[in-house]
Amino acid sequence: MKQQKNRLLYLFFIAGWLALSHQTLAQDTQIRGFANVDINIKNDQLNFGFGEWDLFITSDLNDKFSFLGETTFKYSPSAATEFGVTVERLIVNFNYKGNHSILVGKHHTPVTFWNDTYHHGRVFFPTVGKPLLFGAGIVPIHTTGIAFQGLTLGKLKWTYNLMIGNGIGSHEISDNDKFKSVTASTYIQPVNNLKVGASYYNDVISKGAEYKGGTAAEKFNQQLFTGSVSYFGNKFEVLAEGTFVNNNGDSTGVARSYATYVYTGVRLNENWIPYVRVDYLTYESGEAYFGNEDTFSFVGGIRYEITYLIVVKMEYQQFDREVSGHSKLVSAQIAIGF
Amino acid sequence: MISMRHKIICFGLSLLTGVLISSSVMAQNNLTIIGSLESVPVELDMSQLQAVLKGEQMRWQDGTKVKIALMKTNTPIGTVTSEKIYDMSGNELNKYFLALVFQGKVKAPAFFNSESELEAYVSQTPGAIGVVQSTSNDQINVVVIDGKKQI
Numbered sequence A: 001m002k003q004q005k006n007r008l009l010y011l012f013f014i015a016g017w018l019a020l021s022h023q024t025l026a027q028d029t030q031i032r033g034f035a036n037v038d039i040n041i042k043n044d045q046l047n048f049g050f051g052e053w054d055l056f057i058t059s060d061l062n063d064k065f066s067f068l069g070e071t072t073f074k075y076s077p078s079a080a081t082e083f084g085v086t087v088e089r090l091i092v093n094f095n096y097k098g099n100h101s102i103l104v105g106k107h108h109t110p111v112t113f114w115n116d117t118y119h120h121g122r123v124f125f126p127t128v129g130k131p132l133l134f135g136a137g138i139v140p141i142h143t144t145g146i147a148f149q150g151l152t153l154g155k156l157k158w159t160y161n162l163m164i165g166n167g168i169g170s171h172e173i174s175d176n177d178k179f180k181s182v183t184a185s186t187y188i189q190p191v192n193n194l195k196v197g198a199s200y201y202n203d204v205i206s207k208g209a210e211y212k213g214g215t216a217a218e219k220f221n222q223q224l225f226t227g228s229v230s231y232f233g234n235k236f237e238v239l240a241e242g243t244f245v246n247n248n249g250d251s252t253g254v255a256r257s258y259a260t261y262v263y264t265g266v267r268l269n270e271n272w273i274p275y276v277r278v279d280y281l282t283y284e285s286g287e288a289y290f291g292n293e294d295t296f297s298f299v300g301g302i303r304y305e306i307t308y309l310i311v312v313k314m315e316y317q318q319f320d321r322e323v324s325g326h327s328k329l330v331s332a333q334i335a336i337g338f
Numbered sequence B: 001m002i003s004m005r006h007k008i009i010c011f012g013l014s015l016l017t018g019v020l021i022s023s024s025v026m027a028q029n030n031l032t033i034i035g036s037l038e039s040v041p042v043e044l045d046m047s048q049l050q051a052v053l054k055g056e057q058m059r060w061q062d063g064t065k066v067k068i069a070l071m072k073t074n075t076p077i078g079t080v081t082s083e084k085i086y087d088m089s090g091n092e093l094n095k096y097f098l099a100l101v102f103q104g105k106v107k108a109p110a111f112f113n114s115e116s117e118l119e120a121y122v123s124q125t126p127g128a129i130g131v132v133q134s135t136s137n138d139q140i141n142v143v144v145i146d147g148k149k150q151i
Helices: A004-024 A114-118 B001-029 B046-053 B074-087 B089-100 B115-124
Strands: A028-042 A045-050 A052-058 A066-074 A083-097 A100-108 A142-153 A158-165 A181-188 A194-205 A220-232 A236-249 A253-264 A272-283 A296-305 A311-323 A325-338 B032-036 B066-070 B110-112 B128-130 B140-145
Touching: A114 A236, A142 A181, A158 A296, B032 B115, B046 B066, B046 B128, B046 B140, B066 B074, B066 B115, B074 B089, B074 B128, B110 B115, B110 B128, B115 B128, B115 B140
Parallel strands: B066 B110, B066 B128
Antiparallel strands: A028 A045, A028 A052, A028 A325, A052 A066, A066 A083, A083 A100, A100 A142, A142 A158, A158 A181, A181 A194, A194 A220, A220 A236, A236 A253, A253 A272, A272 A296, A296 A311, A311 A325, B032 B128, B032 B140
């Protein structure tokens, strides 16, 4: 009797597993990945290393709902295994009508073209690394929250994004304070390959909140205004962005900062693209939030696109910092998608 | 006299061969847009078609999701499709869609090795629109572009 019951249970599990696996197969799920190997010469020393290993999953859950997940694995000296796993994006998308959707989860904050377009896929980057405004913590890269999005609407292909999230200083599962960040971004594509956009970001950062670059010594009200122009045509590539930051500290008052970069490349043929990029960061004296220094950087390099999934870049970068002075970096990168 | 006749025959044959080759090349460059019997309109203009095939229109008028079906970019029809409709090389087209999928903005098109597989997909998938060289399948609609059955 007991044996028969076990058999029935076994059959039940097999039937259940078959039903579930059928559902999984019916569901359209795709797994893609990106990785890069870097070589650089820093302080007269040659270094080999690898960057992020990015795993990217998309899945259509039904006619209206879809899922997007992006996870990176990268070297992290503080982790027990010396490798850290980070959930970069986890988005449930509800496409309720036409090109309009509601997205819930962890997003890349759509404040700049670069942050909204390239994410962690180095194979898409026009240069080896990100512009300096990312490393300097000017732009809040991630937001966990809800977004209302409309894509390529009307003749101007207007796109909008309104996002409300936990904001700076929050953790993956909860907010550190009652204040919510608000991001509003928009762009149009008046002609093929040209995008012109602007965005606004507002957040209140509580005293003690941890953020990239430090801990808030006081309460700040932060506003970011960004303008972007991008053109990636058959011959020329141009990407220019500027972010104006208004940090209003409770005791230190208002301090303004500005970060910009301009990238331009010339497509010699389908494979070779020489390029330059100029970055400039400037902070008002007494700026208490970023605690950084004025920096100018020049990047000159060449990109060789073997295919859309294999891209080799070689570049020279020079930094001129107000306090730390002059430095240079020669680097190469093989970025792949799979 | 005989040599003159030979010359005329040779000239005539060359002319005929040239006409046949050029018409065959032109036929290879022709594309036919096909759509599922449900949801997909039977007539579009070129700019509407380009917007749909670039993933810029997510749903049809009746709310059905747009599903794009293309020949793989390394096939002759895939190459012509990339150039004629997208104004891109096959490599650029693959990059274009990979980037949009990575941004979470569109679903990747379904890519096929053969026209028969593509036609079968379009006939069985509501909202599917695809590009082939020509078709005689009565389970799908031919979408007229700017008043023409072939582009």
